[in-house]
Amino acid sequence: MNTSPRANKITLYIVMVVFALFFLLPLYVLFATALKSFSEVSASRMWNLPTIISGEGFAKALEKLLPNLLNSFYLVIPATAFSAILGSLNGYIFSKWKFKGSDIIFPIILFGMFIPYQSILPPLVRFLMSIKLYNSIPGLILTHTVYGLPITTLIFRTYYTEVPTEVVEAASIDGAGILGTYWRVLFPISLPGFVVVIIWQFTNIWNEFLFAIVITSSPAKQPITVALVNLAGSQIVEWNAQMAGALLAALPPVLIYILLGRYFLRGLLAGSVKG
C-alpha cells in the first residue's frame, strides 16, 4: 500500500476503461458498418469509421424489417400484460394467503422457468396446431404468457413478502375479502413491482428466439429476432443493412434499459430465486 492514492486511482480508471472498450467493441462494429454506404462496405475497411454517414443501411433494414418489428410489439405488449397481471395475483396468494400445499406448488411452478423449452416443443406445436394458433402471433402470445408465469409469480411474491402481513389482516378484518384487499391495499402499492416485471418480460419476450422460430413459420408472422437471423444469414443483403438490422432489433430493450436501468437490475437479481 505504498503507491500514492492518486496513482492508484488512475490505474483503476485505466482498467475500467479497458473493460469498457471490450464491452463497447461490438457496438462500435455495428455502428461503424451500419452507417456506411453500400459502396464503402467491405471486410477490409470494417474497423474504419464511415467517411460519410449514410442512412442507406438503416433504410434498407427498415424496409425489410418494419413488419417484423411491428409483429414483435403486437406479441410483446399483450404477453407482458397478461403474464404480469396473473403473476401479481399469484404472488399475492403465494405470499399472503398460503393454503395447505401452496409451499409445495410454488417451487413446482417455478421449475417451469428453468426447463429447456426443447422438452415441451413437440407437444406445444401439436397443441397450437390443434387449436389453430400455430404460425400466428396469438399462438406466441399464449406461449409466452404461460411460460412467463413462473418468473412473474416469483417477482411479485418476493415483492409482496415485504408488505407487512398486518396490513392485509387489518383490511380483511374490515370485511374486504381476498380480492377486495388486493384491490384496495396491495394493487395501489404494486407499481414498482409491475415496473420490474414489465421490463423483465418485455425484454425477455422481445429477445426470445426459439419459440419464435419454431412457432411462426411464415416470414410475415415472424417477430424481429427471427427476421434478423434470416436477414443476417442472407448472402444478398449488404453488411451495412445487416448491422443496421441488428441495431434496430436491439433498440427497444436497450432503450428501456437506459431509461429504467434500476428496475432492470432488480428483475435480474429477483430472477435468482431469493426469498
Place this chain on the structure above:
Amino acid sequence: MIKERTKEKLISIGLVSPTVLAIGIFVYGFIGWTIKLSFSDWNTFAKLLKGKFKFVGLSNYIKLLFQDPRFPSDLWNTLFFTILFLLGCVTLGIILALLLDRGLKGSIIFQNIYLFPMAVAFVVTGTAWRWIFAPGISAYPQGINLLFSKLGLDALRWRWFVSIEHIGPFNLALIPVVIAATWQLSGYTMAMCLAGLRGIPSQLIEAAQVDGASGWQVFWGVKFPLLRPIILSAMIILGHISLKIFDLVFSMTGSGPNLAVDVPALYMFETTFERLRYARGAAIAIIMLIMVSFIIIPYLISSMKREAKK
C-alpha cells in the same frame, strides 16, 4: 369464522388455479408427452402422418449415446463451453464488481456499460460477433484478425470459430462463442457480486484493515467467503443457461465445420424441425432436461428450505 376460513381458502385456490392448470399442462403434461415420444418410433414423416406410436423402448437414447458420434461430441462441447463460460463470467464479474465497489466518480457510467449487453438479444450478439470473429484468409485477414494485423499483433491471428484444433475432446473453435457469451452475461455475476459487496458491513472490512490486512487479504479473508453463496447461485443460473444455449450459437456460427461448435440444442432443432425425426429429437430434449434438473432441483429445494427457516 371457520366457514369464512374455508371460503377464503377456496378463493385462494381458485385464484391460482388457472396458473396451476396452465403450468400443469404446458410444463408437466407436455414433458410427459415428449418423454413418451422419445420412446416411440416416430422418426419418419410417413409414420408421423399415420400418427400412431409404436413403443421402441430406449432405442432412441441408445442410438444417440452409443451409436451416433455427433451427440457425445455435443456433450463434450457443452462441458467445455460450460467450464470456460463459468470461469469467464465469474472471474470477470468479480473483477468488475470490485472495481465498481470502489465507488470512484463515474462508476455508474461504467456499470451501465458493463451491464447493457444483458438487455441485448442473443441473436444480435451473435450477428455482431460473427462479423468480428470471421477470420478471412491469411492474405486478406478480416474482423478481429484484421485489427490485430493493423496493431502489429499478427501473432494473435487465428481461425477462431472455423478452427479445427482441439485438445482431446475439447474443440477450441468454441472459444470465440464463449467470448461472446461472456460478453453478454458477465454483467449478471457482476450485478450479483456488487449487491453482495454492498451488503457487507463496513465495520467488518475496517476491522480487518485495522488488524493490518492488505487489500488482497481483505478480499480472500473477508469479502470472498461472504460472496461465495452468491457466486454459487450465479453459477447455477449461468450453468443451466449454458446447458440450453441455442440462440447465440445458431446466429453466430451454426454447427461449424466438423461440428466443432455443435451443441445439443442445435442438434435437437435440426433433428426435430428440419429432418422431422421427432422421436430422436425428443430424446435429445429429455437428456437436456435431465442435465438441467440435476443442477436446478437441488437449487430450488435448498432455496425453499432456506426461506422456510427465516
